[in-house]
Amino acid sequence: MLLETASGRNCDTAPGAVVCRELHRALLLAKLQPRGAQEVRKEQVNSNLEARMEVLMPEPQIYVERTLAIIKPDIIDKEEEIEDLILRSGFHIIQKRNLQLSPEQCSNFYAEQFGKMFFPNLTAYMSSGPIVAMVLARNCAVSYWKELLGPSNSVRARITHPHSLRALYGTDELRNGLHGSLSISSAEKEIRFIFPEAILEPVPTGQRARDYLNLYVKPTLLAGLTALCKEKPADPMLFTVWYEVCCSQRSRNQSSTAL
Helix, strand or coil: CCCECCCCCEHHHCCCHHHHHHHHHHHHHHHCCCHHHHHHHHHHHHHHHHHHHHHHCCCCCCCCCEEEEEECHHHHHHHHHHHHHHHHCCCEEEEEEEECCCHHHHHHHCHHHCCCCCHHHHHHHHCCCCEEEEEEECCCHHHHHHHHHCCCCHHHHHHHCCCCHHHHHCCCCCCCCEEECCCHHHHHHHHHHHCCCCCCCCCCCHHHHHHHHHHHHHHHHHHHHHHHHHHCCCCHHHHHHHHHHHHHHHHHHHHHHHC
16 A cells, blocks of 8 residues: 655655655564564664654754854955954854945945945945955854944944954944844844845744744644545554654655745
8 A cells, every 4th residue: 555645745755655664564574473572573663763763854953043244345355364263253154255245235235324424435335345245153143243343433442342353353433344233133134135045044933933833834734634534544653653754745845845
């Protein structure tokens, strides 16, 4: 009998098909053995199953906060030195890009500063040469990166935070050497601007969490339970594995479709 996934695909082509077949074969062999041997055999089956399922369905990745860092045009020659400081401060560089922004792109990137007296000078400065943009990740990345940068005015930073990056590499309030996102929401926005192909996976909360459940989790559960009621596997152990494999396959199909 062929098992079908919740998406209607033959389970023989699903990643968990091998596990299903091996489990079913092992359970049949166990039933043909004496009672004592059956218990030993079931323990072996459970152990093998757990190991295979760990490979098939690894632990989910834990979301790590990200922020955007930019090495500005006038200190581009300090790129390697600054990257070394970043790594030694506990950050991981997830993505990196060398580029030069046009004045129009700079205006869009700093749109929240539009109307302020320094805005024309800021866009002219940021478009004056190449920059290095990096996505940094670590626990509390936004706040730690802001702390490492120091005050936005490099003159003040040299007085109050002499070991900060802006104190070391910046010149004044405009040419302060490096950029950092001010908040988690601005970090997401800025990363998407510089890295439009980036996939950000923040932990959903509140209405976003409910929307995620309604869009992905509930349809998967409903489809899996419906297919399960039709199939009605006789063995409870096979019942559980079959359901997990089908739901896992459906989730992967949805994720690949969404991308």
